[in-house]
Amino acid sequence: MAWSRKSAMFGSLAIALYLLGLTLRNHQLVTVAVVLLSFLTWAALRAAHADVSASGRRMEERVDEEAGVSLSRLEAMRKLSTARVFEDGTVDVTLKIQNMSPLSKVLEVRDSLPEVMRIKQGANYILMELGPRRETVIEYTAECPLRGFYTVGPVCIRIQDSFGLFHKEKELHVYDDFLVFPKTEDLKDAFVKSKVPKIFTGAVNIRQPGPGSEFYNLREYIAGDPMKSINWSAYARTGKLMVNERERDAVSDIILILDSRAVAETGPVSRNSLVYGTRGAASLASFFLARRDSVGLVSYSDEILSVDRDTGKKQLYVILTKLAGAMARGSTPMQVVTNRILPHINKGSPIIILSCLEDDPTIVAAVRDLRARDFDTTILSPSSLEFEFDARRLDRTGYEVLKTERDILISELRGLGAFVMDWEPDMMLSTALAGARGF
Amino acid sequence: MAQQRVSKDTSHLYDGKVVRSSAPSRKALAAKMTGGSTEIPKDAIPDVHIPSFVESLFGGPLIPKMKFLPADKMVQTLQMWSGAVMIMLGVLTYIVTPVSGTAWFSFSEMIGVEVLGLAIHLLLVLSAIGCGFWGIFSRDSRFILISYVLFIVVSFRFAASKVSFEWLVFEDELIQKIALVAYAVLLVMYIELTNGVIRFSMLDTSIRTGEVYVMNVKKVLTKYHISLVITPLIAAAVATITLLFKDVISGAVGIFSEITALRLEESVELESVYGVALGTMIVFLLVAVVFVADLPGRYQKMREGISSTDE
Numbered sequence: 001m002a003w004s005r006k007s008a009m010f011g012s013l014a015i016a017l018y019l020l021g022l023t024l025r026n027h028q029l030v031t032v033a034v035v036l037l038s039f040l041t042w043a044a045l046r047a048a049h050a051d052v053s054a055s056g057r058r059m060e061e062r063v064d065e066e067a068g069v070s071l072s073r074l075e076a077m078r079k080l081s082t083a084r085v086f087e088d089g090t091v092d093v094t095l096k097i098q099n100m101s102p103l104s105k106v107l108e109v110r111d112s113l114p115e116v117m118r119i120k121q122g123a124n125y126i127l128m129e130l131g132p133r134r135e136t137v138i139e140y141t142a143e144c145p146l147r148g149f150y151t152v153g154p155v156c157i158r159i160q161d162s163f164g165l166f167h168k169e170k171e172l173h174v175y176d177d178f179l180v181f182p183k184t185e186d187l188k189d190a191f192v193k194s195k196v197p198k199i200f201t202g203a204v205n206i207r208q209p210g211p212g213s214e215f216y217n218l219r220e221y222i223a224g225d226p227m228k229s230i231n232w233s234a235y236a237r238t239g240k241l242m243v244n245e246r247e248r249d250a251v252s253d254i255i256l257i258l259d260s261r262a263v264a265e266t267g268p269v270s271r272n273s274l275v276y277g278t279r280g281a282a283s284l285a286s287f288f289l290a291r292r293d294s295v296g297l298v299s300y301s302d303e304i305l306s307v308d309r310d311t312g313k314k315q316l317y318v319i320l321t322k323l324a325g326a327m328a329r330g331s332t333p334m335q336v337v338t339n340r341i342l343p344h345i346n347k348g349s350p351i352i353i354l355s356c357l358e359d360d361p362t363i364v365a366a367v368r369d370l371r372a373r374d375f376d377t378t379i380l381s382p383s384s385l386e387f388e389f390d391a392r393r394l395d396r397t398g399y400e401v402l403k404t405e406r407d408i409l410i411s412e413l414r415g416l417g418a419f420v421m422d423w424e425p426d427m428m429l430s431t432a433l434a435g436a437r438g439f
Numbered sequence: 440m441a442q443q444r445v446s447k448d449t450s451h452l453y454d455g456k457v458v459r460s461s462a463p464s465r466k467a468l469a470a471k472m473t474g475g476s477t478e479i480p481k482d483a484i485p486d487v488h489i490p491s492f493v494e495s496l497f498g499g500p501l502i503p504k505m506k507f508l509p510a511d512k513m514v515q516t517l518q519m520w521s522g523a524v525m526i527m528l529g530v531l532t533y534i535v536t537p538v539s540g541t542a543w544f545s546f547s548e549m550i551g552v553e554v555l556g557l558a559i560h561l562l563l564v565l566s567a568i569g570c571g572f573w574g575i576f577s578r579d580s581r582f583i584l585i586s587y588v589l590f591i592v593v594s595f596r597f598a599a600s601k602v603s604f605e606w607l608v609f610e611d612e613l614i615q616k617i618a619l620v621a622y623a624v625l626l627v628m629y630i631e632l633t634n635g636v637i638r639f640s641m642l643d644t645s646i647r648t649g650e651v652y653v654m655n656v657k658k659v660l661t662k663y664h665i666s667l668v669i670t671p672l673i674a675a676a677v678a679t680i681t682l683l684f685k686d687v688i689s690g691a692v693g694i695f696s697e698i699t700a701l702r703l704e705e706s707v708e709l710e711s712v713y714g715v716a717l718g719t720m721i722v723f724l725l726v727a728v729v730f731v732a733d734l735p736g737r738y739q740k741m742r743e744g745i746s747s748t749d750e
Contacts, residue, residue: 006634017591018719025712027619028535028594031678034719035623038677039631041726042670045735073743101743106659119649127642128654129662136654162666163631164638 007165010040040165047166071170073101076155078111080176084317087183087279090120090141093152097128098135105130108158109138114150116269118143146270147182147278147324151175181320182278185429187287209245216247253296253309253346254288256281256319257337258326259355260301265328266356267387271425273356276382278323280354283429285319297322300337302330335362338369350376357381357409364409367418377418380432381410386425507578507640508647513660514578514640521575521632525586528625529568532593533561535622540596563593575633578640583633590626616682624675631667677722684718685709 003011014036021029074097081092095111111124122140130136144150153175160167209216218234221241234242258281264274281297288295289311296309297319307315307322334355345351351370357363357379370377385402388394394402406422413420423432510518538544538560547556567589574582645651653659680687685704693700708714729735 020595022712022716024595024597026594026596027682027712027715028622030712030715030719031619031623031682032591032594032626034678034681034715035620035627035674037719037723038674039627039670041677041723042673045726045729103742104658106662123649123652125645125651126654127651127659129658130654138652162663163634163670 002167002169004160004164004167006163007040007043010036010165014040043161043163043165047161047168071157071159071168074099074105074107074157074170074172076157076172076174078152078155078174078176080152080178083178084181085144085178086181087147088143088145089180090143091178092139092141093124095138095155096135097130097138097155097157099130100133102132104132104134105159106162108160110156110158111138111140111152112154112156113142113152114148116144116146116148117150118145144180146275147180149177149179149325151177179321179324181324182275182282184279184286185283187283187430187433189430189433209247214247215244217245218242219245253294253349254284255309255341255345255349255351256284256295256297257341257351257353257355258297258299258323259334259353260299260326260328261331261359262301262328263331263359263384264356266358266384268391271387271390273358273382273384273387274326274328276423276425277354277356277380278326280380280382280423280429280432282320282323284352285316289313289316295319298337298341299323299326300330300332300334301327302332304332304337304340306341331359333362334360334366335369338366342369342373345375348374348376350378353377353379355379355381356384357406357413358384364412364416367413367416371417378433379413379418379420380423380429381420382423382425390425505641505644508644510578510640511643514636514643517632517636517639518575521629521636522572524625524629524632525568525571525575528590528622528629529564531618531622531625532567532590533564535619536560536594536596538596542595544596560593563589567593571629571633575636578636580637583637586633587630590629613683616679620675620678620682623678624671627674628667628671635663635667681718681722682715684721685714687718 014033017029017036018033020026021031021033076098077096079094079096081094085091093111095109097107097109099105106129107127109126109128113119113124120141120143122138124138124140124142126138128136142152153173155172155174156169157172158167158169218231219242221230221243225243229243229245231242231244258277260274260277264277265272267273285295285297292311294309294311295315297307299305299322305322307319310318334353353367355363367377367379383406385394385399385406389399410420410422421432421435423429427435538556541556541560543559544553544556547553547559567586570582570589571586573579574584574586642651642653646653685706688709689700689703692703703709706714709717
């Protein structure tokens with residue numbers, strides 16, 4: 001049984017008035033004190049059902065009955081509509097509360113939700129009168145604005161006297177886990193091509209028209225087609241302008257490198273480099289895997305985590321799960337990552353780095369290594385400066401100085417032959433990718 | 440073939456936002472900062488509530504600062520009851536708390552203006568009622584708290600050993616004590632009802648803003664209303680037994696010895712507050728025995744249908 005602040009104040013007032021009444025020989029004060037004490041005692045008698053400390057039982061017996069008899073016959077069950085959802089998606093929660101006791105109870109029930117989740121419909125906090133041997137179902141919808149692994153639970157139940165003087169609480173340890181994937185953006189084109197198409201074992205013949213080297217089809221000329229693709233012999237034969245279509249080259253391997261160091265989380269919780277990085281990586285993985293490419297992921301924080309290259313929908317969920325769990329910590333330098341992964345990547349494979357490019361003195365050397373081995377390197381850099389500036393946490397002078405440093409670094413990286421894009425907070429990923437390639 | 444130049448304005452594509460594929464102008468962005476000073480903007484500093492000394496002492500704000508939605512029927516009923524109880528309390532306070540023995544009476548006597556003491560006394564009672572009314576109907580906890588303090592301060596006086604009312608003389612001692620118990624019960628009920636006004640206003644606001652959902656609200660309220668009737672009756676009964684302790688004990692002793700019972704009945708000590716203190720001690724000793732024997736727990740287990748073998 002726990003005392004509320006109200007009961008504690010009632011108790012203190014009663015004792016103070018009682019002592020003052022005795023000192024002043026004042027019947028009024030003593031009577032008020034006695035009534036207050038009686039009021040409290042009656043509430044305690046009604047609330048302190050089988051209070052363990054009063055019954056003198058051992059501690060180990062208390063574990064089962066820590067909340068007393070009145071809460072011992074309550075049970076809860078929970079069901080989630082889905083175990084996997086994308087950011088900004090919703091989860092429908094159905095909570096069933098059963099009262100196995102022959103007495104009706106007035107209960108406060110709160111289903112514990114992770115802090116970042118928002119209630120979209122219904123309520124997870126319910127005050128109810130639950131009849132004897134009855135059950136009730138509580139339904140609510142929670143919105144999941146941020147990626148991550150989440151747990152719903154425990155169910156907290158409180159029973160208190162009518163005046164709110166004493167209460168008992170119990171946690172029903174019912175937990176349900178679910179996963180929030182970073183949201184993805186539909187991409188029309190990633191502007192990423194392999195320089196060494198389809199020469200590796202296991203390369204996929206995708207049988208789709210697009211930029212490539214092998215002939216695929218002949219079709220009529222439409223405005224905008226390059227002149228060099230016109231098939232003049234076919235034109236001579238048919239009298240119509242015909243163009244050669246080529247089979248799109250399959251990009252054998254795409255490597256996504258995600259910077260999830262502690263510095264990547266600089267900025268507001270929902271708008272920082274890591275959030276943008278994970279969303280970018282998820283969108284790119286989804287795009288390339290839909291194109292039947294082989295995609296691998298390397299995430300570096302205080303350790304280097306990697307997902308081996310593979311194709312298919314299963315690989316997408318493996319990557320999305322890794323991205324959902326990416327935590328900002330550590331400060332592993334980029335060069336350690338490139339040194340570790342370079343021997344395992346096929347030469348010429350496109351590498352897309354999603355990094356804020358901050359607090360890493362090895363970034364230039366790492367990109368130089370990649371370019372020296374002729375890897376097609378694209379860097380998408382969500383800048384924490386912009387997030388901080390938008391949130392008005394950075395003053396103008398500081399922003400200008402840091403921005404100049406950043407621009408110099410980006411220019412240096414561009415000078416090494418990498419495609420670098422300063423990814424603005426309001427910029428779509430497709431625009432950023434196009435911008436990186438100079439479109 | 441001349442290619443048509445694509446407009447740089449992309450606002451029609453992205454919900455009215457212009458999306459750039461080139462690096463934005465840093466200077467243009469920086470110029471958006473107003474004031475030109477290097478001070479940290481006020482909205483960039485998160486709101487951190489530093490508890491005051493009183494708050495840290497009580498583990499939180501003493502008075503909740505929640506803004507309520509207009510009162511619904513449930514809250515209005517409680518407000519009406521609180522107002523009614525407060526008026527009765529005001530009248531009873533005036534009856535059972537004479538001005539003699541109070542600090543302001545001593546002061547007025549000292550300066551030779553006795554009527555000043557009476558004026559202050561009356562002013563305190565009227566202020567308590569005024570603050571109470573304002574607090575109840577505007578649902579402002581600060582005024583309600585001031586009202587509590589004033590109602591209690593009014594009764595701070597050095598008194599004689601016997602119960603004495605100055606404004607109204609009751610011949611029967613029992614009626615005198617019943618009036619005293621009624622005063623005390625009304626004071627406690629006033630505190631509880633006004634507290635209920637704030638508590639249910641908070642609950643009502645939470646329900647209407649969707650923070651809390653209430654199932655079977657009528658049953659929840661019925662339980663509260665039943666408690667509002669039963670609890671004061673129990674408290675009044677306990678207080679009456681305590682105040683009439685002298686009669687109870689002399690009646691019990693009278694079974695064995697009439698002379699001892701008469702002596703006890705005429706005892707000055709038992710008539711005074713110390714007699715009441717003795718009565719309180721014995722009554723609450725019995726309550727303690729009930730707690731130690733875990734009688735409510737056993738009763739609850741019986742009602743819940745849990746046998747000792749279930750444990």
